[in-house]
Amino acid sequence: MNIPIYLDNNATTPMDPRVLEAMLPYFNEKFGNAASRNHPFGWVAEEGVDYAREQVAKLINATEKEIIFTSGATESDNLAIKGVFEMYKEKGNHIITAVTEHKAVLDACKHVEKLGGKVTYLPVKEDGLVDLAELEAAMTSETILVSIMYGNNEIGVIQPIKEIAAIAHKFGALFMTDATQAVGKIPVDVIADGIDLLALSAHKMYGPKGVGALYVRRKGPRVKVTAQMDGGGHERGMRSGTLNVPGIVGLGKACELAGLEMESEAKRLSALRDKLERSLTVLEESYVNGNVEHRLPHVANISFKYVEGEGLMMAMKDLAVSSGSACTSASLEPSYVLKSLGLSDDLAHSSIRFGLGRFTTEEEVDYAIEVTKKSVTHLRELSPLWEMFKEGIDLDSIEWAEH
Amino acid sequence: MAYSDKVIDHYTNPRNVGTLDKSSHKVGTGLVGAPECGDVMRLQIQVDDNNIITDAKFKTFGCGSAIASSSLATEWLKGKSVDDAMKIDNMDIVEELALPPVKIHCSVLAEDAIKAAINDFRVKNGMEPIVLEKSHH
Numbered sequence: 001m002n003i004p005i006y007l008d009n010n011a012t013t014p015m016d017p018r019v020l021e022a023m024l025p026y027f028n029e030k031f032g033n034a035a036s037r038n039h040p041f042g043w044v045a046e047e048g049v050d051y052a053r054e055q056v057a058k059l060i061n062a063t064e065k066e067i068i069f070t071s072g073a074t075e076s077d078n079l080a081i082k083g084v085f086e087m088y089k090e091k092g093n094h095i096i097t098a099v100t101e102h103k104a105v106l107d108a109c110k111h112v113e114k115l116g117g118k119v120t121y122l123p124v125k126e127d128g129l130v131d132l133a134e135l136e137a138a139m140t141s142e143t144i145l146v147s148i149m150y151g152n153n154e155i156g157v158i159q160p161i162k163e164i165a166a167i168a169h170k171f172g173a174l175f176m177t178d179a180t181q182a183v184g185k186i187p188v189d190v191i192a193d194g195i196d197l198l199a200l201s202a203h204k205m206y207g208p209k210g211v212g213a214l215y216v217r218r219k220g221p222r223v224k225v226t227a228q229m230d231g232g233g234h235e236r237g238m239r240s241g242t243l244n245v246p247g248i249v250g251l252g253k254a255c256e257l258a259g260l261e262m263e264s265e266a267k268r269l270s271a272l273r274d275k276l277e278r279s280l281t282v283l284e285e286s287y288v289n290g291n292v293e294h295r296l297p298h299v300a301n302i303s304f305k306y307v308e309g310e311g312l313m314m315a316m317k318d319l320a321v322s323s324g325s326a327c328t329s330a331s332l333e334p335s336y337v338l339k340s341l342g343l344s345d346d347l348a349h350s351s352i353r354f355g356l357g358r359f360t361t362e363e364e365v366d367y368a369i370e371v372t373k374k375s376v377t378h379l380r381e382l383s384p385l386w387e388m389f390k391e392g393i394d395l396d397s398i399e400w401a402e403h
Numbered sequence: 404m405a406y407s408d409k410v411i412d413h414y415t416n417p418r419n420v421g422t423l424d425k426s427s428h429k430v431g432t433g434l435v436g437a438p439e440c441g442d443v444m445r446l447q448i449q450v451d452d453n454n455i456i457t458d459a460k461f462k463t464f465g466c467g468s469a470i471a472s473s474s475l476a477t478e479w480l481k482g483k484s485v486d487d488a489m490k491i492d493n494m495d496i497v498e499e500l501a502l503p504p505v506k507i508h509c510s511v512l513a514e515d516a517i518k519a520a521i522n523d524f525r526v527k528n529g530m531e532p533i534v535l536e537k538s539h540h
Contacts, residue, residue: 308441310466314406314414334441346438382420382470384445384462385438400437 005364008320009204009357010153010181010299015250016206016358022253023208026246034243035234045245052252056213059255060179060198061189068214068235069248073180076199076214077104077147078111079239080176083225084145084197085112088174092142096173098122098130098159099340101149105178109147118142126342127291128157135164139171146175150182150198154324154337154353155290156299158182165194174223180204180212184258185296186266190215196223202247206358207254211247214239261358269356270297272365276354277302279369283376285389289338289351303343303351306386307379309334312352315375319368324351346385346395406467407501413471418478421460423447431524433516442469442509446516448480448488450524456480456488461516468506472496472513480517485524489533491517 006014026048034049036042053064070076085095097109099121109119120138125131130148139146146168151158161177168175176197182188183198184205190198201212216238217223231240277288277300285305301324304312309323324335334348343351354368380386388395406414425432429449436443442465449458459477463470475496480488496502496510515535522532 306464308465308469310441311414311464311470314467344439345441349438349441382417382462383464384434384443385464387422387462395438398434400439400443401435 001361001363001367003318004320005318005368006320007354007356007360007364007368008322009360010156010353010355011322012203012209013206013357014359015203015208016254016257018257019207019250019253023246023250026249030245032245034245035232045243048245048249049243052248052255055252055256056200059188059259060183060200060215061191062215063218065236066190066215066218068216068238069243069251070212070214070239071210071244072203072212073102073178073199073201074104074212075239076201076212077102077178078108079214079225079228080197080199080216081105081108081145081147082111082228083238084174084176084223085115085117086226087224088144089117092140092144092173094118094120094140094142095145095147096120096122096135096138096143096168097147098124098149100124100128100152100154100337101147102153102178102180105147105149124340128152128155128289128337128341129291129294130159130164132160132163132167136167139167139173141171143168143171143173146173148175148177150177150179150188151185151296152290152337153181154335155301155341156181156296157290158186158294158296160294161193161195165196169194174221181296181299184255184262185298187262190217196221197225202251202254205254205258208247208250211244211251213251265358266297269360272356272360272362273298273300273354275362276300276356276365276369280304280372283373286376287347289341289343298356300354300356301338301351302354303338303347304376305347305350306383306389307376308349309351312350312375312379315379316352316371318371322353322355324348324353409475409500410467410471410502413474413500414467417461417470417474419458419460419474419481420462422462423449423458423460428527429524431520431522431527433519433521433523435515435519436465436469436512438464441465442512444469444473444512444516446473446476446513446520448485448517448520448524450485454485456483456485465509465512466506468500468502468509469512471500472502472509473516475499476513476517485521488517489521 032041032045034045165175174196198215203209289301338348459480461473493510493514
């Protein structure tokens, strides 16, 4: 067992050695530009890209022509949202998204607002899911796009994608989903789900960083986006720039492996995740954040009341995890996702995200459980809030000096 | 963020963790910060008849730097007169623990806790609280 243990697989994943192996030839002997049409160097590179396009398409039940390669999910989100707004603004200027979206979606929407668009940021229920009735009520004849993420990066909840897509379509709007955390982890089917645009990234599924894709539906309806990067007209004119051939080959291989191993892997990971949660919620005053039925198999977000997340992470230095707390003068704000669930600031400050992955072993999870329990207990011994709670003092009755 | 060795030392082996009898007139208690902000410090001093701090205890909810700042403060307080304790400046803590700029507020909180504890002691013993400058955070 190697210390520290990596349990931050929602931030990024290590590359699978099989992915690296597939990529290596494309750095040297197959170095050609996939857009070079006149010699074998270009043809070989193009072949690699074409094959990867099939691998990516197959994983989400799309066709090759619907896959646009990008530099990652942030770019895909930007291209989808800004590109749809520019392409369809004659039809309407309204976009609907949710407050728990990734910053790439939220900030792209803010950009659209600067261009004169109107954006509705839907709140979520306590379990992190979008309220379908609220979505329907927000739809107008001006709504051109609904953008709701598939699985959340902090708490792992899976939105009712099919139902959301149906509501968008009922009002003549397109449906886009940031599926960065979901693709490769759970079955995602653009046809069955009714998805018109979908963003995905390689490095969240054991592929390389710096490469991702945007799925753009071609039939029923044919969706178009205005390019955000101008140049040589690559990727059907939607995304110019010489293709990152080794990265794309890696993304393709990562998709192929995810498709083959997803079913057994999801079972293994959810069993480990459940074990982790069961063992840690034995601790008094610890709570699992987000809906526990509809969620990704590999993420657990737990608040340990009366200890502060950053201090806790320092005690758990043998574990690489994430906290919803950011105790710096630059940002005293705890996670906006957790706050959107209605969590009080102090519970949001007390949260830890455990992200399991393909290379996480049961031995590592057992060790993580021990370290976490020990650290929470240690920090509670240091915590004046824990002492007050134990004495039965209502913390809300105290007039805290906000600073 | 990398922590300094001194922060790690105080964090791993915090000095003077605990609770003094807050009902005793010899004990001053300062409770500062707020749970919503991610840090709360409770610092207590015990003062003898010669105005010397004979014991100091703390408990802190917060990040490593907040825990280290209050642990260090208790170390410094022991043996000091109350008047000298008033002179402890947050920048002394910053320097000793090599706190980065984003963690300066932890030292400010520790200074506030010391002053709050001293004022609690003064009020309990019939003295006027010392008027503090508006806290700088």
